[in-house]
Amino acid sequence: MSIATVLATRSRLPSPVPAGVEVRRHGVEFDSVTKRFATGTLALDNVSLVAAPGEFVTVVGPSGCGKSTLLRLAAGLSEPTAGTVRMGGARLGYVFQEATLLPWRSVRANVELTGELRGVPRAVRRRKAQEAIDLVGLTGFEKQLPGQLSGGMRMRVSIARAFAGDPDLMLFDEPFGALDEITRLTMQVELQRIVAQSGVTGLFITHSVSEAVYLSTRVVVMSARPGRIVAEIDVPFAYPRPPELRYEQSFTDITAAVSTALEGGHR
Numbered sequence: 001m002s003i004a005t006v007l008a009t010r011s012r013l014p015s016p017v018p019a020g021v022e023v024r025r026h027g028v029e030f031d032s033v034t035k036r037f038a039t040g041t042l043a044l045d046n047v048s049l050v051a052a053p054g055e056f057v058t059v060v061g062p063s064g065c066g067k068s069t070l071l072r073l074a075a076g077l078s079e080p081t082a083g084t085v086r087m088g089g090a091r092l093g094y095v096f097q098e099a100t101l102l103p104w105r106s107v108r109a110n111v112e113l114t115g116e117l118r119g120v121p122r123a124v125r126r127r128k129a130q131e132a133i134d135l136v137g138l139t140g141f142e143k144q145l146p147g148q149l150s151g152g153m154r155m156r157v158s159i160a161r162a163f164a165g166d167p168d169l170m171l172f173d174e175p176f177g178a179l180d181e182i183t184r185l186t187m188q189v190e191l192q193r194i195v196a197q198s199g200v201t202g203l204f205i206t207h208s209v210s211e212a213v214y215l216s217t218r219v220v221v222m223s224a225r226p227g228r229i230v231a232e233i234d235v236p237f238a239y240p241r242p243p244e245l246r247y248e249q250s251f252t253d254i255t256a257a258v259s260t261a262l263e264g265g266h267r
């Protein structure tokens with residue numbers, strides 16, 4: 001199947017794409033990827049996976065099954081032992097479980113950091129930073145320091161910093177894992193809005209089945225180590241997704257399918 005066909009069938013964006021939303025050109029593709037570490041640990045075994053431009057793909061799997069390894073390969077921080085990872089020169093944005101902000105810098109200065117490190121002219125990076133701050137709902141908090149913000153707000157800054165770099169592909173490594181339940185649910189609602197609004201492609205790691213289903217166009221289920229893909233489940237709901245979607249039968253049917261695949265791959 002060509003990447004254009006995958007996009008046409010799986011894009012989360014309505015057709016025609018709304019005015020002002022530009023679908024990014026790049027996704028990521030893992031072709032028969034195996035990763036064995038120098039210690040002998042086989043972390044990933046023959047994994048093939050596509051996140052086509054405009055898709056938001058979430059990977060769920062038991063602890064230690066190789067999810068972070070998969071993201072490190074996508075980021076080019078590690079090389080496969082066998083197989084190929086293709087991203088066609090995508091500009092990457094990362095969001096980790098910890099917000100990793102510089103405590104002495106204001107919200108704005110933290111968000112501008114990516115542009116600063118890339119040598120983007122001051123006026124341009126300030127404009128990009130403001131757009132990203134507005135996108136994540138932090139308008140008015142530009143001058144605050146990270147220590148003055150809640151955990152959820154710090155995560156918003158971290159997401160804004162990634163978006164200010166104008167990414168094609170966003171990599172998320174359990175970004176909401178350290179948040180309390182209510183903040184986590186709010187951040188899920190925010191993230192699917194932000195992602196749909198920005199047209200970015202996403203690869204997202206989580207332990208939470210309902211988070212995976214609520215956010216994504218497709219959920220990829222991995223087995224216990226060595227990580228293999230045991231199921232791929234499409235999530236057909238249009239964006240933006242209302243929070244109440246989580247209580248609908250069609251939603252719980254999909255979470256049940258993901259959980260069943262997860263339990264099967266864990267045995």
Ligand SMILES: Nc1ncnc2c1ncn2[C@@H]1O[C@H](COP(=O)(O)OP(=O)(O)OP(=O)(O)O)[C@@H](O)[C@H]1O
Nearest residue numbers: 037039041043062063064065066067068069070225
């Ligand atoms: N640099 C490394 N050297 C050796 N082994 C490693 C290395 N990085 C990860 N591993 C091992 O590879 C396996 C997969 O690790 P990884 O962190 O990708 O799993 P994970 O699914 O993200 O786990 P968790 O859900 O607990 O965060 C684990 O057994 C881990 O100990």
